[in-house]
Structures are given as structure tokens and as C-alpha cells.
Amino acid sequence: MIRLENFTKTLSPRFALAPLSLDFENGTTSVLIGPSGCGKSTVLRLIAGLIAPDSGRVKFGEETLQPENAQALRLRMGYVIQEGGLFPHLSVEANVALAARFLKRPETEIRKRLDELCELVALSPALFKRFPRELSGGQRQRVALMRALMLDPALLLLDEPLGALDPITRHALQKDLKNIFARLGKTVIMVTHDMGEAAHFAGQLILMRDGRIVQRGTLDDLLKRPADPYVTEFISAQRSPLERLGSAA
């Protein structure tokens, strides 16, 4: 279980996270959703220990995240940052194996893990020697996911992992990712600004606005039992343009 207890963070005179308390059960997928600038990425960075809260704490089971244990805890998390974050000057293989090589894991173990991950994310090993710029957007996201999974972390933090993809690739990867999460049974915290995507993945949706949580619940809760008029406003604004054209006709 991961628990955020009353944590706050002021980033600028214009943006602060309100005291935030949330928990994430082991083995479940939760999605943080909300408009651009509402604080989704900031919450992930706080959980990953990349920035420290002004007050409050993050607990991983019984352990509280602190500067002294942040590095050890980070090794138990896979984190895909908003733009994928692959190193452009490293090959696919070097990107994926980076942390394992840094930790001086045996090369035979690394090779075995690379093979497993290729199979898991359906990426051809023939692409191993390529550089990120030589891959399609969808392939790059598969590589970013492989890198996050390399050390078999208990927790996956994914920041808009499908944000930059065309609709067809995005749809295909959504299906694959959901299968992967189900197969691995990991705790997943994902960020998206797309309601359809959130609903596809999550049992638990957490809708944010201006640094605070407007509602957490299932899609059904948000649709049928909105905690605030903003919930309905956000969902309606997300209806597809085609659907809106249809209802205007």
C-alpha cells in the first residue's frame, strides 16, 4: 500500500497542492486525471521522491519516504516521465539496461530480462541497436515501459505514457498495457488528461483541479454521483468532437 498523508507543496505564487491524502492498494491501477496544470505530474514527482513535500509524507507500506531512503525506494519504482525520457544518444538496449548495468547486475541476467521484456511489450529484439529517433512513437513508448520494468519494480508511475501518439497506435497500446498490468499484478499510478483512457485503465479515478482532488471513485461514481459540478463539466467537455457534432445535428 502506498499512502500520501496530508502532503502539501507550493511551487509558485500561482500553484500549490492543497493538503492531499490518498492511498493506493497493492496490485491496483489508479489514474490521476484533470486539466493541464492541475498538478498531476507534481503528485507523481512527489511519490517518486524527486521533489520533497513542504509538509506531510509518503509511505510505502511501513516505510516513510525520506532523503536517506529515497534512492533505495526509487529502485522499487518504475517511472515513465511525460515525454518518455529515453536518452537520445543511447541505443534501445542501452536505454533499457541502464539501471541494471549501473547496479552491476550480471550480463547474463540482463540479457534474459531484455528478452522477457521484449516479449511482454511485443517489441522486436531486432530494434535493440536502434536509437530512439529511429523508432515510431508507439515503439518508443514500449521501450520506455521496458526501461521502467527492467528491475521488476513493485510500483509503476506512468506520466501520460500514451499522450503523444496518434489515435490508432494509442488504442492498440492501451489494450496491450492493460493486459500487461493484469499479467504483472503491479501497483500502477498513471496520469492522463483523457477521460476515455482513464476509464479504460482504472478502478480508481482521481480527478484533480487547481492542486486539489475534486473526486476519487469509479467511473460510475463520477458519472452518476458527481461530488461537484466540475466533475460533470469536465466529463462533458471530454465528449468526442464527433459525438458533439452528432448531438448538435
Ligand code: ADP
Ligand atoms: P499537470 O501535470 O497536471 O499538467 P504539473 O504538476 O506539471 O501539472 O504542474 C502544476 C502547476 O505547477 C503548473 O501550473 C506548472 O506550471 C507549475 N509548476 C510545475 N513545476 C514547477 C516548478 N518547478 N516551479 C514553478 N512552477 C511549477
Ligand code: MG
Ligand atoms: Mg503533467
